[in-house]
Amino acid sequence: xxxxxxxxxxxxxxxxxxxxxxxxxxxxxxxxxxxxxxxxxxxxxxxxxxxxxxxxxxxxxxxxxxxxxxxxxxxxxxxxxxxxxxxxxxxxxxxxxxxxxxxxxxxxxxxxxxxxxxxxxxxxxxxxxxxxxxxxxxxxxxxxxxxxxxxxxxxxxxxxxxxxxxxxxxxxxxxxx
Amino acid sequence: xxxxxxxxxxxxxxxxxxxxxxxxxxxxxxxxxxxxxxxxxxxxxxxxxxxxxxxxxxxxxxxxxxxxxxxxxxxxxxxxxxxxxxxxxxxxxxxxxxxxxxxxxxxxxxxxxxxxxxxxxxxxxxxxxxxxxxxxxxxxxxxxxxxxxxxxxxxxxxxxxxxxxxxxxxxxxxxxxxxxxxxxxxxxxxxxxxxxxxxxxxxxxxxxxxxxxxxxxxxxxxxxxxxxxxxxxxxxxxxxxxxxxxxxxxxxxxxxxxxxxxxxxxxxxxxxxxxxxxxxxxxxxxxxxxxxxxxxxxxxxxxxxxxxxxxxxxxxxxxxx
Numbered sequence: 001x002x003x004x005x006x007x008x009x010x011x012x013x014x015x016x017x018x019x020x021x022x023x024x025x026x027x028x029x030x031x032x033x034x035x036x037x038x039x040x041x042x043x044x045x046x047x048x049x050x051x052x053x054x055x056x057x058x059x060x061x062x063x064x065x066x067x068x069x070x071x072x073x074x075x076x077x078x079x080x081x082x083x084x085x086x087x088x089x090x091x092x093x094x095x096x097x098x099x100x101x102x103x104x105x106x107x108x109x110x111x112x113x114x115x116x117x118x119x120x121x122x123x124x125x126x127x128x129x130x131x132x133x134x135x136x137x138x139x140x141x142x143x144x145x146x147x148x149x150x151x152x153x154x155x156x157x158x159x160x161x162x163x164x165x166x167x168x169x170x171x172x173x174x175x176x177x
Numbered sequence: 178x179x180x181x182x183x184x185x186x187x188x189x190x191x192x193x194x195x196x197x198x199x200x201x202x203x204x205x206x207x208x209x210x211x212x213x214x215x216x217x218x219x220x221x222x223x224x225x226x227x228x229x230x231x232x233x234x235x236x237x238x239x240x241x242x243x244x245x246x247x248x249x250x251x252x253x254x255x256x257x258x259x260x261x262x263x264x265x266x267x268x269x270x271x272x273x274x275x276x277x278x279x280x281x282x283x284x285x286x287x288x289x290x291x292x293x294x295x296x297x298x299x300x301x302x303x304x305x306x307x308x309x310x311x312x313x314x315x316x317x318x319x320x321x322x323x324x325x326x327x328x329x330x331x332x333x334x335x336x337x338x339x340x341x342x343x344x345x346x347x348x349x350x351x352x353x354x355x356x357x358x359x360x361x362x363x364x365x366x367x368x369x370x371x372x373x374x375x376x377x378x379x380x381x382x383x384x385x386x387x388x389x390x391x392x393x394x395x396x397x398x399x400x401x402x403x404x405x406x407x408x409x410x411x412x413x414x415x416x417x418x419x420x421x422x423x424x425x426x427x428x429x430x431x432x433x434x435x436x437x438x439x440x441x442x443x444x445x446x447x448x449x450x451x452x453x454x455x456x457x458x459x460x461x462x463x464x465x466x467x468x469x470x471x472x473x474x475x476x477x478x479x480x481x482x483x484x485x486x487x488x489x490x491x492x493x494x495x496x497x498x
Contacts, residue, residue, distance in 0.1 A: 061212065062226045062493075071188070071497025072205075076212030081220060112223035 003150065008158065008165030011124050011145030012041065016048055018143045019091070019122055023049045030090050032056035034106050035077045037095030037158040041124055044163070045093065055093070056081040060105035079109060086114030095158040097123040100139035125156050125167070181305050188498040191305045191318040192491050194327040195368040203372060207337050210483070210490035216255060228493045229258035232289040236262045238321070239276075239295040244457060245321050245331075248481065249292045252488035256496075258289075276300065277307050284308065290317045290492055298324030317495040319488075325361055330491060331456055332365025334484040336373055338476055339411055341483065342452050346370070350377040352405050352447070353396075355415030355437060355464050356386045358426075362456045363415055371395045381405035382437060385426040402437050406446045414439055414455045417464050430463045440466045444474065452476045 023029055033042025033055050042055035057080040061072060092106055103121065110116060126144035128134050129152050150156065155172045158165060180197045184190040189202060216224055234253040236246050246262065253260045265279060283291070291308075293301045301320040308314045322328040336346075343349050351370055357363045357380055370378050371394065378396040380387065391398050399405030406412065417433060427433050444453065453465075453475045461467045470477060 059212075062228055067228060067497055072209055072494055075208045078212065078215035079218075080215075081218075084220065086222070108227070112225070113220055114222050 003148075003169070005156075005169045006125070006146060006148060006167050008124070008167040011167065012044070012165050015041075015122060015124055015143060015145035016045060018145075019045065020049060022143075023051065026089060027051075028089060030056060030083055030088050032058050032081065032090055032092055032106075032110070034092065034094045034102060035059040037124070038093045040158070040160045040165070041095060042093035045122075054080075054082070056083070058092075058106055058109050060102060060109060063105035063108045065101055065105065081113055084114060085110055085116050088114075088116050089118045089120075090116045091120050091122055094121070094123050096125045096127050096156050097121070097139070097141050097144070098127045098134055098155075100135050100137035103139045104137050124158065124165070127156065181302070181309055184498065189491075189494050190309075190498060191301075191320075192329050192495065193301050193305060193318065193320045195329045195332045195365050195372065196327070198329075198368075198372065200372050200374070203333070203336065203369065206333055206487065206490045206494060207340060209494060210333075210337055210486040213255075213486040213489045216486075225255050225257050226489075226493075227257050229253065229256035229289075229496050232258045232496055233287060234258045234260050234290045234292060234492065235283055235286075235288045236260065236292045236321075237265055237279075237283070237294070238263070239265045239293070239300070240322070241266060242294055242322065244481070245294065246292075248484045249319075249321060249330075249488050252485050253290075253492060255485070256489055256493055258492070261288075276303065280304050280307060281311075284311065284314060284316060288316055290319060290495060292319045292321050293323070294321040295323050298326035300324075317498075319491060319495070322361055325359055326364065328361040328365050328456075330484070330488050331362050332369040333491070334480060334487040335362075335366045335413065335454060335456075336369040337483045337487050338454060338480050339370075339452075341479075342476060343410055346373040346375050349375060349410040350379065350408060350448075351375055351411040351413065352379040352381055352399075352409040353413045353415065354381040354402065354405070354439065356418050357382050357391070357415065358386045358388050359418040360415050363413075366413060367394050367396055379405050379409065383427070383433075402443060403446055406443055409447045410451050412439065412444065412447055412451055412453050414453065414459075414465050416456065416458065417460055419460075430460075434463055438462070438464055438466060439469050441469055441472070444469055444472075450474075454480055457481070 031042045033039035039057045046055040059077040059079050061076040121141045122143040123141045124145045126141050126147040128149045157168045157170050182191050250260050300323050305318040308316050353363050380396045381399045381402050455477045
């Protein structure tokens, strides 16, 4: 199945507006972006929604469930969480929710910092596959810029240029589940 | 030369020596180690990572070394591995068991990584070769120091330390001072630094403590410490290995200090922001003056801390391959 790439800026605007009312009522909410795409989105939401301080940054390289198979790749970004996780209300931000495995790793990272009061998930793209079986873990996004269907051989790739988001569709580099 | 360190895909299978490791792989180890720095974040309730969860690391020390064994143990524990420490020098081998019989027995206990320290050069190679020939074995070997040959994790942590303070390997001069003849640390550091592109590595010591053929390793040799230290950015001191001195290589420790001990006065000949390193344990007043060891240019204790991150990087990369 081929489809046109979605408009990254439009997805972002939808996501931002969807979250805005919630954030207005939860000023203590802490945004944490997942490296790398999620970190860009979280940093921009932090500014656009007028939240104080910097969004947290989280790298799941050391928590991947396929580590034994693929090992460590690339440079690992240090996780930067400058608030006390125990008792915090946290909004995890990522670019694409697909199998849910990245989020499983991200939750484990968070819980190694402490026990949060609540964790929600916001993603730019909530991705499904044509067969509706994309998710491999019971994880769902509370907010999404859009819910999009894409075949398994392809993937969405987010890039940031001059503060604007662009989403492309590329052949999948995944080596299988 | 037989190099069992890399598998067919070029990934690290064992870490036996820095000699023969590609530059990209050394940089990958250093980058990975940098990623572990955040683990000591005081905000973390759990100061561990799950990378080696369910794996077992055996520390096989056929020669004593409290510091190296402890840092490997901490590194493995922070990766959530189970760690078994075996002081083999006082157990099986004393009862006459051969090295490879000991290894076979430990393999039967389902080890994943052997960290090996041995007084004989080449012992970790022998073990790695033996394991690779054993059907079904997927045990990785890390050389934690073998005889006069190599101490690769020390060489890597030295490189990590230099990168941390000096950023760019290609713009610095490094002097390695002391008993190079008996030093596996020196050999590993020289291989690491030349591979990483350090343009000038100097070796300083008395003729009797310098091995022949040093120039072929791409270093320049000085017997006059004052000339050798001129303008260097890094001073790596080596321990005077008294216990390894079989012959009369030196007149006395006092004489040695006069010529090759690092004093504040001699350090002043190096670049003003030069760092002072030492692999430990130090002989104060023999190869280094106390005021220098504890001085503002000394990075000797940070070296120990970096050593944990580097050993975590090596073990996690091995376990993932």
